[in-house]
Amino acid sequence: MRVLLDACVLFPSVLREMLLGAARTGAFLPLWSERILEEWARATRRLPAGAEAVARAEIAAMRAAWPESEVAVDEDLLRTLSLPDPDDRHVLAAAIAAGAEVLMTLNRRDFPPRTLARHGLLLREPDGFLTELHHEGFDLVGVASDVLARAESVSGREQALRGRLKRAGLPRLGKALAVSPTAGHPT
Incomplete structure (x- = not known):
């Protein structure tokens, strides 16, 4: 696509x-x-x-x-x-x-x-698009974990994946990923 x-x-x-x-x-x-x-x-x-x-x-x-x-x-x-x-x-x-x-x-x-x-x-719009890709089986858990690690490195503090994605305008994706493994980070 x-x-x-x-x-x-x-x-x-x-x-x-x-x-x-x-x-x-x-x-x-x-x-x-x-x-x-x-x-x-x-x-x-x-x-x-x-x-x-x-x-x-x-x-x-x-x-x-x-x-x-x-x-x-x-x-x-x-x-x-x-x-x-x-x-x-x-x-x-x-x-x-x-x-x-x-x-x-x-x-x-x-x-x-x-x-x-x-x-x-x-x-x-990105939220719906990325959520659909996740449901289609693309590894957005891994992508989100990498993005979260970079955000934590910049901020110097641990962040919840779901909250970080929500603040980024991706609330549906955050909710969808919350039920998936998130590399040990709280959702």
Whole structure:
């Protein structure tokens, strides 16, 4: 499955790490455009010093891990598209150019389902998407354990997996994983 990731799902670290971890299991091929990655990097300027450099290093790692994932946006196609927020047309154009089946975003209102359907695209939000992948048998317990370990390393304190995922906007996934082994961490 080919899934275009909007900048809004790449910006939050736990959400991004869960999505990319799921992609590493072979569940889907993540896709993006240069502009989407740049949007994410620029958004980190609002964070403490050094955040943009970290984002750019992560972008380089993503490009190395998935060299086939970056798509060029056809400017002619871009001009023909209409969305409630014209600034989001590049995301739709990238999804179309990539041959994506899914457009992953948190901005549901900016991507009308009928518009996406005309281009063979389905809009998905990360929580439901990742929960379905877990139920389909992809190892999201392992992914979540790795993400939690990194979060604990950064914060310097132990965290409950379910609570961490809930704070990351993944409450359904957290609940689904709570009934699965979680590498010894409390749920």
